[in-house]
Amino acid sequence: MAENMSVVINVNGAGRAVSVEPRKTLADAIREDLGLTGTHLGCEHGVCGACTILLDGEVVRSCLMLAVQADGAEITTIEGIADGDDLHPMQSAFSEYHGLQCGFCTPGMILAGIDVVSRNPDPSPQEIREEMGGNICRCTGYQKIVESVQAAAAVMSAEGGSA
Amino acid sequence: MKPAVFDYSAPESIAEALDLLAEHGSGAKVLAGGQSLVPMLNFRLARPAHLIDVNGVDSLSYISANGSLRIGAMTRLTAIGESGDVAGAHPVIPAAVAQIGHRAIRNRGTIGGSVAHNDPAAELPAVLMALDAEVTARSVDGERVIGMQDLIEDRLFETTLGDTELLTEIRIPAAAAGSTFGFQEFARRHGDFALAGVAAVITTDGSTITQAALGAFGGTHATRLPTAEAALVGAETGDAAFAAAGAGAAADFPATSDVHGTAEYRSHLINVLTVRALNDAAGQAGGGNG
Numbered sequence: 119m120a121e122n123m124s125v126v127i128n129v130n131g132a133g134r135a136v137s138v139e140p141r142k143t144l145a146d147a148i149r150e151d152l153g154l155t156g157t158h159l160g161c162e163h164g165v166c167g168a169c170t171i172l173l174d175g176e177v178v179r180s181c182l183m184l185a186v187q188a189d190g191a192e193i194t195t196i197e198g199i200a201d202g203d204d205l206h207p208m209q210s211a212f213s214e215y216h217g218l219q220c221g222f223c224t225p226g227m228i229l230a231g232i233d234v235v236s237r238n239p240d241p242s243p244q245e246i247r248e249e250m251g252g253n254i255c256r257c258t259g260y261q262k263i264v265e266s267v268q269a270a271a272a273v274m275s276a277e278g279g280s281a
Numbered sequence: 282m283k284p285a286v287f288d289y290s291a292p293e294s295i296a297e298a299l300d301l302l303a304e305h306g307s308g309a310k311v312l313a314g315g316q317s318l319v320p321m322l323n324f325r326l327a328r329p330a331h332l333i334d335v336n337g338v339d340s341l342s343y344i345s346a347n348g349s350l351r352i353g354a355m356t357r358l359t360a361i362g363e364s365g366d367v368a369g370a371h372p373v374i375p376a377a378v379a380q381i382g383h384r385a386i387r388n389r390g391t392i393g394g395s396v397a398h399n400d401p402a403a404e405l406p407a408v409l410m411a412l413d414a415e416v417t418a419r420s421v422d423g424e425r426v427i428g429m430q431d432l433i434e435d436r437l438f439e440t441t442l443g444d445t446e447l448l449t450e451i452r453i454p455a456a457a458a459g460s461t462f463g464f465q466e467f468a469r470r471h472g473d474f475a476l477a478g479v480a481a482v483i484t485t486d487g488s489t490i491t492q493a494a495l496g497a498f499g500g501t502h503a504t505r506l507p508t509a510e511a512a513l514v515g516a517e518t519g520d521a522a523f524a525a526a527g528a529g530a531a532a533d534f535p536a537t538s539d540v541h542g543t544a545e546y547r548s549h550l551i552n553v554l555t556v557r558a559l560n561d562a563a564g565q566a567g568g569g570n571g
């Protein structure tokens with residue numbers, strides 16, 4: 119085994135130090151070392167989008183990065199977007215518009231949806247489908263996900279477009 | 282899925298990276314954006330003894346449009362796709378970048394990584410071939426400039442870069458005045474690897490085509506389409522020349538069969554896509570550069 123490396127990651131607003139093998143993916147470190155199991159792992163090779171997080175504000179696949187590469191970075195996971203018990207508008211919309219069934223893809227969908235709206239405050243259904251084509255859902259047929267993102271976009275825009 | 286064990290280095294300068302490459306050579310692999318290499322590590326299709334992560338080498342990330350367009354190897358695809366300098370110099374590049382994976386992939390993926398990885402289904406090697414781009418490769422022994430065709434030859438998932446060389450820059454000569462482009466690819470779903478695709482850049486003198494450069498991907502390797510180009514140069518723009526070029530493209534294209542489609546189907550695709558790309562390019566003529 120290669121020696122562990124010390125890494126400090128700002129996770130959802132709080133600095134966290136972890137000691138990881140260089141070969142550990144960021145996704146595994148988030149789940150196993152940081153204990154944040156909301157980030158899901160579907161394919162582990164960058165196809166399904168379930169492990170989507172924000173890295174320094176930009177969407178990335180956490181399965182396609184090593185944890186050691188996130189040293190000094192800020193990451194946002196699904197656990198970091200609600201304000202206490204007040205859900206993020208994207209979370210509320212997914213609940214209200216039935217944007218999920220089994221929920222496995224949902225953390226990635228929500229972070230990808232937030233990213234879409236942060237760049238395009240009023241996305242059309244077609245734009246949402248194109249932008250979120252990298253997030254795979256095996257339950258919903260996507261219709262309700264698109265409706266959820268549209269509904270969240272309206273709320274987020276009314277609130278000033280903050281992600 | 283977990284990568285096999287490797288030693289990890291994160292140099293912060295090109296010189297440091299070159300020293301590491303000199304030391305570890307063929308046992309080392311350079312980690313750029315990781316959007317192809319990390320899946321290969323996860324699957325253990327790649328098991329390098331040493332990983333040299335150049336994400337911390339800030340001097341490899343830049344876009345400079347002063348005469349020729351120069352792009353640092355570690356420049357992210359999102360930055361390239363959104364760059365006004367790139368769009369102004371070679372609008373075919375952002376058109377191609379938009380088709381690469383999804384936003385999350387483009388936020389990490391780099392131009393140098395795409396070129397050095399040389400996936401035969403990747404857009405950029407073929408586009409850069411059509412643009413007569415060159416790359417700079419550096420090692421502790423010095424620097425050399427390699428044309429895209431000499432870099433790729435007929436290789437896939439490897440290039441003519443040496444084990445101790447680092448791809449540092451992509452240099453693209455200025456476009457001919459009035460050149461226009463078309464970019465077409467066919468994928469089962471947006472963001473998937475294309476079954477076939479083509480970038481076409483043409484220059485016309487009135488209605489006569491004076492220059493034509495076509496690069497194709499989705500075959501066994503990225504390639505120019507010389508028969509198609511020959512059918513275009515000197516011809517009048519229009520259906521007859523474009524049909525001849527489409528047929529030429531199908532003849533040139535190194536089509537292969539796999540689970541996603543037969544070679545025959547892919548050859549048909551490249552024919553159709555070439556005609557569409559040329560119509561797109563012709564449609565821009567008179568509208569300025571791009």
